[in-house]
Amino acid sequence: MKPMRFPPPQRHRTALFRAPVAPALIVAAAALTLVFISPAAAQDNVSKSEADAKLRYCEVCHGAAAQGFHGYYPIPRLAGQPTEYLKNQLQAFVEHRRTSNIMFNVGHVLSPAMINALTTDFNQLNPKPLGGAPKQDLDEGKKIFDNGVAGTNVPPCASCHGPQAKGNGPFPRLAGQLYDYITNKLTNWDKERGQNPSSPDTSAVMQPIAHSLTQPQIKAVAAYLSYLE
Amino acid sequence: MRALKPLRIEGTPEARLRPAIWKLTDVRLRVGLAALVATLFFVGAVSAQHRIGPSGDIAAKISYCKDCHGVSAQGYNGYFPIPRLAGQQPVYLQNQLRAFIEHRRTNNIMFNVAHSLSPAMVDALATHFASLHPPPIGGAPRQKVATGRKIFEDGMPEVNIAACAACHGPDATGSGQIPRLAGQLYPYLIKTLNNWDKERGRNPTVPDASAIMSPVAHSLNRSQIEAVAAFVSTLR
Numbered sequence: 339m340k341p342m343r344f345p346p347p348q349r350h351r352t353a354l355f356r357a358p359v360a361p362a363l364i365v366a367a368a369a370l371t372l373v374f375i376s377p378a379a380a381q382d383n384v385s386k387s388e389a390d391a392k393l394r395y396c397e398v399c400h401g402a403a404a405q406g407f408h409g410y411y412p413i414p415r416l417a418g419q420p421t422e423y424l425k426n427q428l429q430a431f432v433e434h435r436r437t438s439n440i441m442f443n444v445g446h447v448l449s450p451a452m453i454n455a456l457t458t459d460f461n462q463l464n465p466k467p468l469g470g471a472p473k474q475d476l477d478e479g480k481k482i483f484d485n486g487v488a489g490t491n492v493p494p495c496a497s498c499h500g501p502q503a504k505g506n507g508p509f510p511r512l513a514g515q516l517y518d519y520i521t522n523k524l525t526n527w528d529k530e531r532g533q534n535p536s537s538p539d540t541s542a543v544m545q546p547i548a549h550s551l552t553q554p555q556i557k558a559v560a561a562y563l564s565y566l567e
Numbered sequence: 568m569r570a571l572k573p574l575r576i577e578g579t580p581e582a583r584l585r586p587a588i589w590k591l592t593d594v595r596l597r598v599g600l601a602a603l604v605a606t607l608f609f610v611g612a613v614s615a616q617h618r619i620g621p622s623g624d625i626a627a628k629i630s631y632c633k634d635c636h637g638v639s640a641q642g643y644n645g646y647f648p649i650p651r652l653a654g655q656q657p658v659y660l661q662n663q664l665r666a667f668i669e670h671r672r673t674n675n676i677m678f679n680v681a682h683s684l685s686p687a688m689v690d691a692l693a694t695h696f697a698s699l700h701p702p703p704i705g706g707a708p709r710q711k712v713a714t715g716r717k718i719f720e721d722g723m724p725e726v727n728i729a730a731c732a733a734c735h736g737p738d739a740t741g742s743g744q745i746p747r748l749a750g751q752l753y754p755y756l757i758k759t760l761n762n763w764d765k766e767r768g769r770n771p772t773v774p775d776a777s778a779i780m781s782p783v784a785h786s787l788n789r790s791q792i793e794a795v796a797a798f799v800s801t802l803r
Contacts, residue, residue, distance in 0.1 A: 395727035398783055399734065407779075409734035410742045440722065440730045447724045 389455040396444075396456065403465035405514070412519040417463035423510045424457040426540060435534045436541070471517035471561035475554070479562025482555055491550045495559065498543075503566050508540050513566035520560035524548045625691050632680075632692065639701035641750070648755035653699035659746040660693040662776065671770045672777070700803075703750035707797035711790075715798025718791055728786050731795065734779075739799045744776050749802035756796035760784045 396416070401407045406415035416424065430436035431445040448456070483503070486494040498509045505511035512520065523530070527548035531541035551559070632652070637643045642651035652660065666672035667681040684692070720737070722730030734745050741747040748756070759766070763784035767777035787795070 391727055394782055395724075395729060395786075398729040398779070402778075407734070408743060409745065410736035411733070413733065439720070440733050443721045443730065444724050 384449065384451040384455050389452065389459070392448075392452060392456060393459050396460075401465070401468075404460050404463050405465040406468050406516045406519065408468075408516070408518075412516045412522060414519045415468070415515050416460040417465055418504065418511050418514070419457075419460055420505050420507055420509070420511065421454075421457035421461050422507045423505060424460060425453055426508055428453060430531075430539060430541070433534065433537070435532060435537060435539055437530055437533050467514035467565055467567060468516055469565065471564040472557075473561065475558035476562050476565065478555075479558035479560070482551075482559045483562055487550070487555065491546045492555075493547070503563055512563045515560075515563055517560050517564040520563060521556050524551060524556045524560070525553070625688065625695075628684075628688060628692065629695055632696075637701075637704075640696050640699050641701040641704055642752045642755065644704070644706075644752065644754065648752045648758060650755045651704070651751050652696040653701050654740070654750070655693075655696055655747050656741045656743060656745065657690075657693035657697045658743050659741060660696060661689055662744055664689050664693075666767075666775060666777070669770065669773070671773060671775055672767050673769050674766070702803060703800060704752060705801065707753035707800045708793075709797075711794040711797035712801060713798075714791075715794035715796070718787075718795050719798050723791070726786070728791070729783060731799075739802050748799040751796075751800060753796050753800040756800065757792055760787060760792045760796070761789075 397404060399407060399409060399413050400416050401413070404416040407413045427436065428441075428445045428448065431438055431441040434442065482492070483495045484501075486492045486497075495503070495512070499505055499512050500509070503511065503513040525548075527541070527545055532539055532545065633640060635643060635645065635649050636652050637649070640651065640653040642653075643649045663672060664677075664681045664684065667674060667677040670678065718728065719731045719735075719739070722728050722733075731739070731748070735741055735748050736745075739747065739749040761784075763777075763781055768775055768781065
């Protein structure tokens with residue numbers, strides 16, 4: 339009986355796979371050493387194929403171009419979001435300051451390099467809005483967005499979210515966001531955001547505004563925003 | 568038709584109180600009554616096409632569907648696993664019937680079933696099936712259920728598998744175009760997930776909602792499919 343050879347003979351492979359064992363082991367050892375002595379360097383990059391696979395996974399729920407999707411819950415548009423806002427939200431999910439079991443699971447396995455890649459990709463997508471909101475109060479919604487609500491704590495949304503609701507830095511893009519997603523969030527602000535009172539976050543800014551808006555006002559402004567491109 | 572002749576008790580108080588219409592020996596009354604009956608029959612026959620609800624044609628069609636899909640539409644393990652329709656989302660059922668008709672979803676039996684259904688009949692069937700709530704058939708291997716629950720509720724983010732609950736709901740009851748999975752047959756779910764691209768979205772020039780599930784079905788390996796199928800097949 340022939341003694342077993344390691345590696346086994348590769349009769350049908352190309353020459354690449356017939357490299358001698360010893361140099362291959364040395365190269366592998368060197369690579370592993372580099373990986374382990376420079377952890378920061380290892381996380382600076384994420385391969386394009388990994389980033390693409392992760393993006394496609396996000397798009398299963400968030401839509402083929404991250405335009406959002408009506409799943410069991412309304413799943414928000416991520417396309418065109420400022421990267422800083424997206425990173426803040428992923429961080430909030432991981433730290434349970436924002437409650438979502440599904441997004442906690444999504445978020446806590448992402449490396450910083452992967453988060454950089456994903457948020458950049460989402461920011462650059464620009465599909466048309468999903469649409470579908472009722473259209474009778476769009477003028478009222480625009481008024482609230484541009485001017486706020488006189489005599490209340492509601493400033494013009496445009497002052498932070500931008501005149502075209504495209505957002506900036508920590509302020510999210512609202513243009514083209516799903517109608518029922520916006521109405522759900524504004525209605526349930528306190529139940530979902532800033533859930534760690536000992537660790538207040540930027541969501542506190544919106545709290546008095548979400549509280550002051552009435553349901554008809556929320557629906558009007560949400561409908562208006564949902565059609566913006 | 569022999570004219571009705573009430574029993575006459577001459578001269579009694581009862582005789583005087585009998586309604587005059589009983590005296591059908593008059594020819595004009597008989598002709599008038601026949602014309603009325605004929606009109607009602609004609610009107611009834613014309614409107615039968617649009618009648619939905621407890622009427623002969625829809626009941627017969629439901630009974631015909633249940634021959635294969637189970638006496639309460641709970642599904643049946645025939646030569647092929649025949650899916651549960653009970654409690655299914657009406658929009659989803661309507662979409663599938665349309666997909667069968669347009670050969671975007673390939674199944675010869677269901678093509679033949681579907682293409683003779685009027686839109687009103689499709690609506691009535693979908694509404695009826697959505698209202699049924701028999702218990703699940705069950706029978707999946709129990710040791711896979713816990714893993715299936717984890718995949719269903721949390722997904723597997725390390726390997727890019729989305730949580731089914733995000734779209735199908737925490738109880739797998741679905742919503743709108745997204746199907747209910749709760750109580751679906753274990754072998755049906757396995758076959759469907761394994762063969763997604765061979766059965767759905769079969770017209771590349773007319774992409775449909777089935778495209779959403781294609782990457783999901785691809786990302787699951789065999790044992791994950793069996794686990795998730797086992798879990799949802801137990802749900803009520």
